[in-house]
Amino acid sequence: xxxxxxxxxxxxxxxxxxxxxxxxxxxxxxxxxxxxxxxxxxxxxxxxxxxxxxxxxxxxxxxxxxxxxxxxxxxxxxxxxxxxxxxxxxxxxxxxxxxxxxxxxxxxxxxxxxxxxxxxxxxxxxxxxxxxxxxxxxxxxxxxxxxxxxxxxxxxxxxxxxxxxxxxxxxxxxxxxxxxxxxxxxxxxxxxxxxxxxxxxxxxxxxxxxxxxxxxxxxxxxxxxxxxxxxxxxxxxxxxxxxxxxxxxxxxxxxxxxxxxxxxxxxxxxxxxxxxxxxxxxxxxxxxxxxxxxxxxxxxxxxxxxxxxxxxxxxxxxxxxxxxxxxxxxxxxxxxxxxxxxxxxxxxxxxxxxxxxxxxxxxxxxxxxxxxxxxxxxxxxxxxxxxxxxxx
Amino acid sequence: xxxxxxxxxxxxxxxxxxxxxxxxxxxxxxxxxxxxxxxxxxxxxxxxxxxxxxxxxxxxxxxxxxxxxxxxxxxxxxxxxxxxxxxxxxxxxxxxxxxxxxxxxxxxxxxxxxxxxxxxxxxxxxxxxxxxxxxxxxxxxxxxxxxxxxxxxxxxxxxxxxxxxxxxxxxxxxxxxxxxxxxxxxxxxxxxxxxxxxxxxxxxxxxxxxxxxxxxxxxxxxxxxxxxxxxxxxxxxxxxxxxxxxxxxxxxxxxxxxxxxxxxxxxxxxxxxxxxxxxxxxxxxxxxxxxxxxxxxxxxxxxxxxxxxxxxxxxxxxxxxxxxxxxxxxxxxxxxxxxxxxxxxxxxxxxxxxxxxxxxxxxxxxxxxxxxxxxxxxxxxxxxxxxxxxxxxxxxxxxxxxxxxxxxxxxxxxxxxxxxxxxxxxxxxxxxxxxxxxxxxxxxxxxxxxxx
Ligand code: HEM
Numbered sequence: 101x102x103x104x105x106x107x108x109x110x111x112x113x114x115x116x117x118x119x120x121x122x123x124x125x126x127x128x129x130x131x132x133x134x135x136x137x138x139x140x141x142x143x144x145x146x147x148x149x150x151x152x153x154x155x156x157x158x159x160x161x162x163x164x165x166x167x168x169x170x171x172x173x174x175x176x177x178x179x180x181x182x183x184x185x186x187x188x189x190x191x192x193x194x195x196x197x198x199x200x201x202x203x204x205x206x207x208x209x210x211x212x213x214x215x216x217x218x219x220x221x222x223x224x225x226x227x228x229x230x231x232x233x234x235x236x237x238x239x240x241x242x243x244x245x246x247x248x249x250x251x252x253x254x255x256x257x258x259x260x261x262x263x264x265x266x267x268x269x270x271x272x273x274x275x276x277x278x279x280x281x282x283x284x285x286x287x288x289x290x291x292x293x294x295x296x297x298x299x300x301x302x303x304x305x306x307x308x309x310x311x312x313x314x315x316x317x318x319x320x321x322x323x324x325x326x327x328x329x330x331x332x333x334x335x336x337x338x339x340x341x342x343x344x345x346x347x348x349x350x351x352x353x354x355x356x357x358x359x360x361x362x363x364x365x366x367x368x369x370x371x372x373x374x375x376x377x378x379x380x381x382x383x384x385x386x387x388x389x390x391x392x393x394x395x396x397x398x399x400x401x402x403x404x405x406x407x408x409x410x411x412x413x414x415x416x417x418x419x420x421x422x423x424x425x426x427x428x429x430x431x432x433x434x435x436x437x438x439x440x441x442x443x444x445x446x447x448x449x450x451x452x453x454x455x456x457x458x459x460x461x462x463x464x465x466x467x468x469x470x471x472x473x474x475x476x477x478x479x480x481x482x483x484x485x486x487x488x489x490x491x492x
Numbered sequence: 493x494x495x496x497x498x499x500x501x502x503x504x505x506x507x508x509x510x511x512x513x514x515x516x517x518x519x520x521x522x523x524x525x526x527x528x529x530x531x532x533x534x535x536x537x538x539x540x541x542x543x544x545x546x547x548x549x550x551x552x553x554x555x556x557x558x559x560x561x562x563x564x565x566x567x568x569x570x571x572x573x574x575x576x577x578x579x580x581x582x583x584x585x586x587x588x589x590x591x592x593x594x595x596x597x598x599x600x601x602x603x604x605x606x607x608x609x610x611x612x613x614x615x616x617x618x619x620x621x622x623x624x625x626x627x628x629x630x631x632x633x634x635x636x637x638x639x640x641x642x643x644x645x646x647x648x649x650x651x652x653x654x655x656x657x658x659x660x661x662x663x664x665x666x667x668x669x670x671x672x673x674x675x676x677x678x679x680x681x682x683x684x685x686x687x688x689x690x691x692x693x694x695x696x697x698x699x700x701x702x703x704x705x706x707x708x709x710x711x712x713x714x715x716x717x718x719x720x721x722x723x724x725x726x727x728x729x730x731x732x733x734x735x736x737x738x739x740x741x742x743x744x745x746x747x748x749x750x751x752x753x754x755x756x757x758x759x760x761x762x763x764x765x766x767x768x769x770x771x772x773x774x775x776x777x778x779x780x781x782x783x784x785x786x787x788x789x790x791x792x793x794x795x796x797x798x799x800x801x802x803x804x805x806x807x808x809x810x811x812x813x814x815x816x817x818x819x820x821x822x823x824x825x826x827x828x829x830x831x832x833x834x835x836x837x838x839x840x841x842x843x844x845x846x847x848x849x850x851x852x853x854x855x856x857x858x859x860x861x862x863x864x865x866x867x868x869x870x871x872x873x874x875x876x877x878x879x880x881x882x883x884x885x886x887x888x889x890x891x892x893x894x895x896x897x898x899x900x901x902x903x904x905x906x907x908x909x910x911x912x913x914x915x916x917x918x919x920x921x922x923x924x925x926x927x928x929x930x931x932x933x934x935x936x937x938x939x940x941x942x943x944x
Contacts, residue, residue, distance in 0.1 A: 101845075105841060105844070105845060106841055106842060106845045107841070108494040108495050108580075108841055108842065109494055109841065110584075110588075111581065111584050111585050111588050113585065113588045113589065113658060114588075114658075115588065116588070116589075116591050116592055116660070117592070122591075125595070174561070174562075175609055177562075178561045178562070178565065178605055178609070179602075179605075181565045181566060181569065182565060182598070182601060182602050182605050183602070184569065185569065185594075185598045185601070186595065186598060188569070188572065189587065189591055189594055189595060189598070190591070192576070192583070192584065192587050193587050193588065193591050196580070196584045196587070200495055200576055200577075200580035200583075200584070201495055201496060201580075203573075203576060203577055204495060204496045204497075204498045204577055204580065205496065207498045207577045210573065210577070211508070211570075211573055211574060211577065213573070214512070214566055214567070214569070214570045214573060217566050218562065218563070218566050221562045221566070222558075222562060225558060225562070277496075278845055278849075281496045281842075281846075282846075282849060285496070285497070285498075285499045286498070286499045286500070286501065287498050287499070287577070445592055445660055447661070448592040448593060448596065448660060449592055451596060452592050452595055452596045452599070455596060455599045455600075456599055458599075459599045459602065459603055462603055463603075463606065466606055466607065466610055469610065469614070469618065469622065470610050470613065470614060473613075473614045473617040473618045474617065476617075
């Protein structure tokens with residue numbers, strides 16, 4: 101069978117912008133999705149673990165850290181969802197024929213993402229308002245419930261990530277589609293036979309825990325009096341998590357690389373110049389991230405943390421570019437979005453760009469406002485505490 | 493036919509979209525309506541310097557953040573997920589046209605969500621002026637998301653000049669853009685009022701509760717006053733044919749006419765009238781006796797009105813997903829002649845691929861059925877073929893399909909309700925064999941179920 105006979109056609113309408121711009125927006129948008137998504141996924145694992153280790157002493161740093169992490173989860177989850185819209189938009193625009201088809205084939209698990217997401221999201225809210233708030237936070241049973249519930253939320257996110265990996269790999273391999281559809285036209289399929297699946301998934305889940313480690317360290321650096329004991333503790337612990345998980349990532353990454361078909365893998369090993377360059381850059385950055393995180397793990401210094409954060413996020417971006425290149429190699433002989441005619445929607449693109457700049461400025465203004473709101477409060481509290489100490 | 497079809501037994505795919513959409517609309521209208529409600533009520537609290545209202549708003553905010561940031565966003569993505577599973581060609585058309593409009597909306601949505609969180613977390617942590625400013629910002633961002641998404645939604649019913657120009661702006665600022673925008677804002681105010689009735693009925697302090705219940709009930713009134721006028725404006729802008737369908741129904745249909753749309757219209761009007769009347773005599777005139785239980789009744793009624801109204805709007809658009817351009821079953825209007833010539837099973841990639849797996853006429857007919865009919869019918873569930881076909885024999889089914897095949901409105905009694913059948917005479921034969929087998933095949937599994 102000719103594989104092209106089951107790759108659906110693009111619509112008979114022009115693209116609103118050239119392919120390179122759409123690809124750029126896809127990659128950038130995905131990066132903005134990945135960061136909060138990783139914190140949600142990894143954080144919903146780390147938070148219950150921290151709470152577990154601190155359950156006997158609520159004043160301990162580890163308990164406080166778990167509590168703060170749990171409190172921040174809804175915001176990260178919400179941003180993971182909101183930012184997911186951008187790649188969802190551009191992946192459909194660029195690779196719709198592959199993406200829609202793969203989604204239909206796994207329709208039932210795919211649509212279940214919505215329910216899993218809703219449940220996991222509300223679980224974190226329940227934990228925060230019911231079990232971790234001030235009135236109940238002394239009770240041991242509330243702790244147990246919080247830990248169990250957060251862990252269930254984590255399982256939800258873990259499943260969602262697995263379903264995404266199923267879809268993003270199934271869309272690469274149209275040769276499997278027809279047999280799958282004939283077996284279950286009701287959409288009860290998964291891409292479990294894919295050799296890349298488990299390696300790729302493990303690679304992403306570990307990365308999520310590492311990035312959540314960066315967020316944990318961030319909770320320490322965020323403190324105004326960030327040289328205090330808690331702050332140092334958080335930076336050290338978060339950096340250690342990042343460091344150890346990233347070390348573990350070395351064998352897993354190699355496994356992922358070798359699970360890719362050989363003729364595609366060689367592109368990253370010298371055959372394709374740009375891909376090889378990005379890949380080498382990613383390796384170099386990963387090495388630097390390991391160095392910076394060891395530094396931060398031992399010193400707990402805020403400066404080392406910022407270096408670690410910057411380099412760590414650059415590694416994520418470089419990996420996302422690799423991932424995009426990987427998909428392009430798969431698609432090389434399958435579909436060509438660049439053959440669809442382009443009719444630039446200049447007016448919209450200009451309005452969009454101006455608004456995007458406005459939004460960045462607004463976010464800057466808003467985070468400033470929120471930061472001040474909380475830090476003034478915190479400073480007041482410190483002053484109060486100091487005064488209180490004096491009066492005793 | 494370009495894509496594989498997702499088979500959803502019993503319910504049919506369109507209900508998956510429907511259920512998710514109705515929930516989403518109820519939540520998202522609340523999100524925008526609350527923009528107005530929070531901003532205006534906080535201004536009231538500020539002007540009157542009323543700590544009671546502030547306290548109430550604080551509680552209301554948590555409810556609001558819990559519902560909108562999670563439920564609103566997830567169901568919104570959910571519509572997208574479900575439409576792309578059920579009508580991939582339609583969503584692809586929308587995205588290819590409006591990708592940047594959607595991206596633009598996303599910017600406001602991101603700002604809206606961030607502001608909602610900031611608003612919620614900074615109660616008592618910033619000055620009252622700044623907090624009020626956040627409420628106003630939230631209002632503007634949320635209104636802008638509506639201003640943008642409204643263009644894409646109304647495009648589907650009235651694509652206007654876009655059909656000729658394929659220019660996004662022609663499709664965006666289409667004939668129903670403004671009436672729909674205003675109606676939606678009115679509905680949003682009402683929905684915000686309904687939710688506020690729920691939270692204000694829980695206020696402990698008697699005086700404050702009465703005050704807020706009465707105040708929230710007022711939010712239901714604007715839609716009552718201005719709704720009918722704008723509604724009329726809206727109806728003058730939708731395609732004439734659709735109106736005729738509402739009025740006349742299927743004249744020659746043996747199954748009764750198409751008055752279900754008319755009935756839905758009445759139902760929606762009656763329900764919303766009831767809500768307004770009850771809001772007036774209940775919480776507005778009589779805020780003392782208003783309880784949490786009654787407020788939940790309002791919530792339920794509001795949900796039902798939203799459901800019927802949105803369902804009606806969907807029905808108006810049938811048999812198209814983008815009016816005059818692409819039918820609900822994924823067949824494009826200008827492709828039909830070609831499909832008649834080529835044969836249906838040779839015209840689309842996946843229809844062709846599925847058909848090449850079998851030599852059996854009934855199975856081939858089933859494939860045609862899945863593609864051309866299952867966007868609105870199921871075999872034995874929603875709008876069941878089993879029931880609609882009844883005791884017809886194969887000849888009368890062929891007769892029916894020949895009528896359905898006519899593209900000229902005068903010759904096709906189902907025009908405006910079902911897409912014309914696209915395919916050759918051979919296809920009609922295949923489809924009729926399958927349709928006949930639904931009620932008449934001794935060894936089909938469907939038959940076993942029905943003969944229990
Ligand atoms: C918070 C729960 C979520 C988790 C844990 C999650 C996880 C993931 C993972 C692991 C991938 C990479 C899959 C792979 O390449 O193998 C991914 C990709 C993706 N996610 Fe999410 N996701 C979540 C929510 C969402 C939501 C709500 C949306 C839509 C609004 C979304 C949109 C996307 C898109 C479009 C991609 C593919 C991007 C591409 O291939 O270029 N995600 N997600």
